[in-house]
Amino acid sequence: MAKVHVTTTINGEPTEFLCEPQQSLLDALRNNLGLTGTKEGCGTGDCGACSITLDGRLTCSCLVLAVEADGHSIGTIEGMAQGDKLHPLQRKFLEMAALQCGICTPGVLIAARALLEKNPNPTETEVRFGLAGNLCRCTGYDKIVRAVMDTAAEMRETAS
Template identity: 75%
Template structure:
């Protein structure tokens, strides 16, 4: 099977890669581009560990083909921090101990960043609904929800 040449933007950088037509975006990110933040938890789009944004839309990268990235903008956990400066969500997750084993954390952070871009003033119910596709077996969700709501408040106050 011949490889496909894909040109895309990942975390603001122009990127080119070759991939098999059946290769998932998750596999491309991890194996071809070395971006290992997105994790494969289920391979069926049920856990959210592989969450990334594709043209601003939250997607499970295990359900998207790498070829579908052609001409699109991809956002991953690696793109959240700016150099040594963590994203406000990352800081709050640390402050609230809203992570434990780390398998789900990148997907949850990408998902909540996408939520705050869409709605900078979410209610607790909206945050819980938005995260319904991200499974965490370690933390429960209370610390995560508090971290997201505090980040949203801080970001609104700062702007």
């Protein structure tokens, strides 16, 4: 089968790659492009470990064909930090021990960022709803929710 040429933007950088027509975007990110921060958990879109943004919309990369990314913009966990400066969510997750094994963490962070970009002042219920597509077997969810809530408050204070 002939490989397909894909032109996209990943974390703000123009990117081109070749992929198999049936290859998932998750597989292309990890194996073709070396962006291994996006994790595979279930392969069926149920766990959220592979969460990315596609044109700003939270998406399970295991459910998207790599060829479908052609002409679109992708955001991955590798693009969250700015140089050596962690994103406020990443910093708060570390400070509040809102992570353990790390399999779900990249997807949770991407989902939390997408939530805060849409709703910078979420209630606890809205945070829990916004992260409902991300499963974590290690932390429970309390520390994760608290970290997102604290980050939201901190970002609002900084913006004022």
